[in-house]
Structures are given as C-alpha cells and as structure tokens.
Amino acid sequence: MTVLTVDRLSKSFPIKSGLLQRETGRVRAVQDVSFSIAHGETLALVGESGCGKTTVARCILRALPPTSGAIHFSPQPGTTIDLAPLSRKSLRPLRRHIQMIFQDPYASLNPRMMVGDIIAEPLLVAGVPATQRLARVRELLELVGLPPAARTRFPHAFSGGQRQRIGIARALALDPTLVVADEPVSALDVSVQAQIINLLLELQDRLGLSMLFVAHDLGVVRHVSDRVAVMYVGRIVEVAPTTSLYGRPRHPYTEALLAAVPKADPTLRDGAVVPRGEVADPANPPPGCAFHPRCPHAVDRCRVELPALREVAPGNFSACHRAEELRLAGVV
Numbered sequence: 084m085t086v087l088t089v090d091r092l093s094k095s096f097p098i099k100s101g102l103l104q105r106e107t108g109r110v111r112a113v114q115d116v117s118f119s120i121a122h123g124e125t126l127a128l129v130g131e132s133g134c135g136k137t138t139v140a141r142c143i144l145r146a147l148p149p150t151s152g153a154i155h156f157s158p159q160p161g162t163t164i165d166l167a168p169l170s171r172k173s174l175r176p177l178r179r180h181i182q183m184i185f186q187d188p189y190a191s192l193n194p195r196m197m198v199g200d201i202i203a204e205p206l207l208v209a210g211v212p213a214t215q216r217l218a219r220v221r222e223l224l225e226l227v228g229l230p231p232a233a234r235t236r237f238p239h240a241f242s243g244g245q246r247q248r249i250g251i252a253r254a255l256a257l258d259p260t261l262v263v264a265d266e267p268v269s270a271l272d273v274s275v276q277a278q279i280i281n282l283l284l285e286l287q288d289r290l291g292l293s294m295l296f297v298a299h300d301l302g303v304v305r306h307v308s309d310r311v312a313v314m315y316v317g318r319i320v321e322v323a324p325t326t327s328l329y330g331r332p333r334h335p336y337t338e339a340l341l342a343a344v345p346k347a348d349p350t351l352r353d354g355a356v357v358p359r360g361e362v363a364d365p366a367n368p369p370p371g372c373a374f375h376p377r378c379p380h381a382v383d384r385c386r387v388e389l390p391a392l393r394e395v396a397p398g399n400f401s402a403c404h405r406a407e408e409l410r411l412a413g414v415v
C-alpha cells in the first residue's frame with residue numbers, strides 16, 4: 084500500500100526589493116518533484132544545504148503551501164486525500180496521521196514542560212482521556228529506551244541523544260501513518276547519531292513505520308533507508324534502492340556526495356570525482372542540467388537541455404543525459 088505520493092510538487096518564493104518591496108523575481112526552491120512512499124518504507128531525501136529537501140518536507144506537512152502539484156496521502160487503507168489544496172481547517176483532523184521528528188532536540192522541546200507532558204501533548208490535543216495518556220506515555224518511554232522516571236523531569240536534565248528520544252516518543256504518540264524526520268541526527272555527536280539510527284531501525288521493525296528521512300549527507304541514511312532520492316537545486320536527480328545507489332550511483336552528483344562520505348566504511352565506492360565549484364543559485368540556476376558547471380562529464384547537450392528523470396535500470400531513475408546514453412548503449 085502506498086502511504087504518500089508526491090506528484091510534480093513545486094514551491095517558489097518571491098524575491099522582493101526596493102522601498103516598496105516589489106516582486107523582482109522568484110526562487111524556485113522545489114521544481115516538479117515526484118516520489119512515493121510505501122507502507123513500512125523509509126525514503127531518504129538527500130542533498131546539500133539549499134537543495135530544497137526541507138521545503139519538500141515542509142510542503143508535505145503543509146507548514147508551507149505548495150505552488151503547484153499534488154500530495155496524495157493515505158491516512159488509512161482505502162482513503163487517499165490530496166493535502167495540497169486543503170485549508171487549515173480541513174487539514175486539522177489529518178495532522179495526527181503525519182508527525183515530525185525535528186532536527187534540533189534542544190530547541191524543539193519546551194524547557195518549561197515535564198517530559199511526560201511534552202510526550203502527552205499530542206494525545207491531549209486529540210482528546211485522549213488522562214488515564215490512557217499516562218499509560219501511553221509510559222509505553223512510549225519504554226519504546227524509545229528511556230526510564231519511567233524520565234516522565235517527571237525537565238528536558239534540561241537530558242543529553243542531546245536522550246532529548247531526541249523524547250522527540251521521537253512524542254512523534255509516535257498518536258501512532259502516525261507517516262513520520263517526517265528532518266535531519267534528526269545532524270545536531271548530535273557521531274557516537275550518539277549511531278544510537279538514534281539504531282533506535283529508528285528498531286522502531287521500523289517493531290512498528291512498520293513509513294518515514295521520509297531528510298538528510299544532507301549520504302553517510303547517515305545508508306542503514307536507515309530502503310530507497311534514496313537525491314536532490315540538486317530543487318529537483319530530484321536520482322532515485323534508487325539504497326543498496327543499488329551506494330553500489331552503483333547513476334548520477335554524477337550522487338557520485339560526488341558519496342565521495343564526500345568519510346571512508347570508514349570500506350564497502351563504499353572510492354575514486355569518485357568531487358565536483359568543483361559551488362552549488363548553483365536556485366534564484367538563477369544554470370540552463371540545461373543545473374549540475375553542468377560542476378560535472379566532470381558535462382558535454383554541450385548538458386548546457387542547453389534539461390535531463391528528464393528516467394528509469395535507467397530496473398527501479399533506478401536518473402536525470403542525466405550520460406546515464407540515459409549509457410542505458411541506450413546497453414551499459415546498465
């Protein structure tokens with residue numbers, strides 16, 4: 084069963100200047116992004132800062148209204164709703180089904196609330212009675228590996244990793260259909276990152292979570308995702324099953340991201356070319372393939388023709404003229 088289908092999602096922001104703040108242009112933060120997430124699947128959305136991945140996540144959560152496109156969400160089997168055009172009022176009953184794990188476990192928890200109240204807050208809003216709330220909070224603390232006594236303490240008494248566990252418990256309180264995790268380990272020490280990744284893996288197994296996992300580097304998502312979508316300047320440039328993408332990337336930008344992953348893991352590919360230059364400006368992207376000024380394989384066609392996202396091997400999609408030419412030549 085498909086839980087989420089994002090169809091040609093675009094989001095642009097006005098650029099305003101002058102005394103009267105007139106609109107002088109638009110930043111196309113997200114352009115024609117499409118993907119789906121199946122029940123129990125984790126899709127990682129990866130790219131450098133400013134590539135649009137967080138904007139996609141915020142559109143799905145409807146913290147931002149999309150400029151165009153559809154966000155088909157199935158809160159339960161047999162029901163599919165397009166979230167894109169919904170008003171705040173119509174979205175309200177659906178919010179319990181999509182929950183978020185935030186990047187910063189220090190900023191995302193109210194320091195004046197006890198942990199038990201933080202975790203119980205979504206239950207309270209949903210009208211769950213007090214006795215059931217208490218039982219659920221105890222269950223959730225156990226689920227994320229925190230002691231029952233954590234309930235009556237304040238967030239400052241906990242380490243970064245423990246706070247992220249509290250954030251995860253809160254996100255799971257209402258048993259959501261989809262969890263959106265926005266860089267959930269990037270603010271943590273490397274050793275703590277591994278603990279949180281292991282916890283997420285355990286929860287995937289126990290609860291069959293469906294998750295969109297947003298991250299800026301491929302090192303983090305390898306063990307937690309079933310598939311990976313790579314974004315560059317507002318567009319998805321590659322989507323593939325995780326093992327396939329790490330073993331044989333089919334877009335030069337993915338190769339570059341993999342080259343940037345520390346090589347503690349010897350099974351990762353080595354020798355990929357790190358791209359030269361800066362990430363393109365989404366307010367003024369280069370014509371053709373936006374990656375061409377940095378791509379070691381760029382040819383004339385790349386400078387004028389936008390490559391479409393095409394299936395270049397079973398289940399592997401790449402927006403690259405070279406990948407398509409290799410496919411046509413039978414090199415898959």
Ligand code: SF4
Nearest residue numbers: 372375378385403404
């Ligand atoms: Fe490089 Fe051309 Fe492929 Fe873009 S389309 S990634 S410039 S080879």
